[in-house]
Amino acid sequence: MKEDTPYLEIEGGFELSGEVRVSGAKNAVLPVLAATLLVPGIYRLARVPRLLDLYTMLELLEYLGASFRWEEDLLVVDTQRVEGWEAPYALVSRMRGSILVLGALTARFGRARVAKPGGCPIGPRPVDLHTRGLALMGARVEDQNEIWVEAPQGLRGAEIVLDFPSVTATENLLMAAVRARGRSRIVNAAREPEVEFLGRFLEAMGAKIRGLGTGVLEIEGGRELTPPSEPVTIIPDRIETGTYLMLAGLCGGEITVAGTEPQYLEAPLLKLREAGLEVEWEADRVYARATGPLRPLKVVTAPYPGFPTDLQAQIMVLLTQAHGISRITENLFKERFRHVPELQRMGADIEQEGGIAFVRGPTPLRAAEVKAHDLRAGASLVLAALAAEGVSRVYGLEHLDRGYEALEEKLRALGARIRRRREESFAAGRPSWAARGG
Numbered sequence: 001m002k003e004d005t006p007y008l009e010i011e012g013g014f015e016l017s018g019e020v021r022v023s024g025a026k027n028a029v030l031p032v033l034a035a036t037l038l039v040p041g042i043y044r045l046a047r048v049p050r051l052l053d054l055y056t057m058l059e060l061l062e063y064l065g066a067s068f069r070w071e072e073d074l075l076v077v078d079t080q081r082v083e084g085w086e087a088p089y090a091l092v093s094r095m096r097g098s099i100l101v102l103g104a105l106t107a108r109f110g111r112a113r114v115a116k117p118g119g120c121p122i123g124p125r126p127v128d129l130h131t132r133g134l135a136l137m138g139a140r141v142e143d144q145n146e147i148w149v150e151a152p153q154g155l156r157g158a159e160i161v162l163d164f165p166s167v168t169a170t171e172n173l174l175m176a177a178v179r180a181r182g183r184s185r186i187v188n189a190a191r192e193p194e195v196e197f198l199g200r201f202l203e204a205m206g207a208k209i210r211g212l213g214t215g216v217l218e219i220e221g222g223r224e225l226t227p228p229s230e231p232v233t234i235i236p237d238r239i240e241t242g243t244y245l246m247l248a249g250l251c252g253g254e255i256t257v258a259g260t261e262p263q264y265l266e267a268p269l270l271k272l273r274e275a276g277l278e279v280e281w282e283a284d285r286v287y288a289r290a291t292g293p294l295r296p297l298k299v300v301t302a303p304y305p306g307f308p309t310d311l312q313a314q315i316m317v318l319l320t321q322a323h324g325i326s327r328i329t330e331n332l333f334k335e336r337f338r339h340v341p342e343l344q345r346m347g348a349d350i351e352q353e354g355g356i357a358f359v360r361g362p363t364p365l366r367a368a369e370v371k372a373h374d375l376r377a378g379a380s381l382v383l384a385a386l387a388a389e390g391v392s393r394v395y396g397l398e399h400l401d402r403g404y405e406a407l408e409e410k411l412r413a414l415g416a417r418i419r420r421r422r423e424e425s426f427a428a429g430r431p432s433w434a435a436r437g438g
């Protein structure tokens with residue numbers, strides 16, 4: 001059997017300059033798609049990024065009975081015939097975000113079953129905050145190999161305090177609360193822009209929510225909900241924005257990111273300035289360029305508005321070029337450092353102890369064959385390969401493709417030499433004498 005392993009071939013060491021337009025945010029479209037399960041109807045979404053994770057979510061919706069079609073750039077989702085309430089392992093194991101259907105299915109059908117995914121490349125991903133919140137809303141919960149939630153009488157409003165402002169737990173509980181009877185309060189809610197956007201989407205469906213964008217959400221449940229009358233446009237991807245901005249420091253040119261919302265990127269933008277990049281922004285665009293040597297940083301990942309964990313791997317690459325020792329503390333996913341050994345193979349001087357990495361720079365990066373073990377690690381390896389002189393190969397594209405739309409095209413427009421290739425596996429490509437057993 002012929003087996004192909006795709007990889008990116010990247011010839012690095014060239015200056016990159018120009019403008020890149022960001023796509024809609026992966027982590028905004030996923031919860032909104034889950035929210036289409038709340039009430040049967042036809043939903044129209046604009047600026048939907050065509051990503052592997054998007055298609056996995058659409059597959060899950062189809063499995064539950066929904067259908068979808070593209071009307072040019074508009075994604076039209078029809079949930080009128082949804083009857084399913086179970087998310088199978090095959091889909092959940094491909095994408096953790098599948099957990100987002102838990103709240104909406106429970107709210108709509110009074111029950112839900114979501115398989116529990118196995119290990120995750122960025123460390124443990126418990127869902128106790130999701131299930132405890134639903135239990136407080138009156139559901140019976142079993143959390144073993146799969147998550148069973150039952151609320152035959154429907155959910156009722158509740159006061160819930162989250163031990164940690166989890167993004168998807170807040171989203172699940174928000175979706176559940178808009179259909180629950182009575183008022184709910186979610187205290188220590190996640191404040192990420194994607195959570196706020198889901199709230200706005202629910203408001204466009206008729207929900208009443210106070211405190212969006214703050215840590216306390218108040219929801220008046222049980223109001224009549226209908227699909228938004230107008231198409232809803234997905235907000236720009238702030239992580240994609242931040243990823244491209246790193247290039248200004250790594251490849252020496254001037255990078256403009258267009259179609260973005262800089263107000264949601266303050267922590268990363270200010271950190272880039274602190275590192276010595278010239279960074280300016282206006283309504284919907286950000287400019288960045290390097291004007292001198294980079295300075296080392298202390299970076300601590302934290303829930304929004306802190307520095308996002310989803311940019312930790314990318315800024316680590318940038319800091320390999322800073323003059324001095326940087327310290328990166330990963331607080332959200334303590335094992336999210338699988339890019340470190342790969343970056344070390346490219347010449348980076350990084351020491352990792354538990355959830356902290358020390359990066360000593362500057363070290364010239366050299367081309368190598370490396371493998372992405374998760375999405376953002378993949379982005380960091382692409383950045384490193386673009387900065388390294390010579391030809392690198394980045395494997396593990398099944399991770400990168402989950403979250404970066406048209407990555408190669410966008411980078412090529414900035415002048416990058418990057419191509420997607422396929423490699424025959426050793427077994428498939430072995431010489432004929434080997435096949436004959438000789």
Ligand code: EPU
Nearest residue numbers: 027097124125126127128129130164166167168332333375
């Ligand atoms: N946590 C718990 N119990 C829970 C839920 C979370 O202890 O029930 C802990 C986690 O173990 C972790 C921390 O809370 O230490 C933060 O996790 P959070 O729940 O906020 O993350 P998430 O909702 O699972 C979303 C994004 C991630 C992003 C994180 C943090 C989506 C679909 N995923 O995940 O995105 O890293 O928030 O901002 O929105 C990515 O895009 O690459 C990605 C991983």
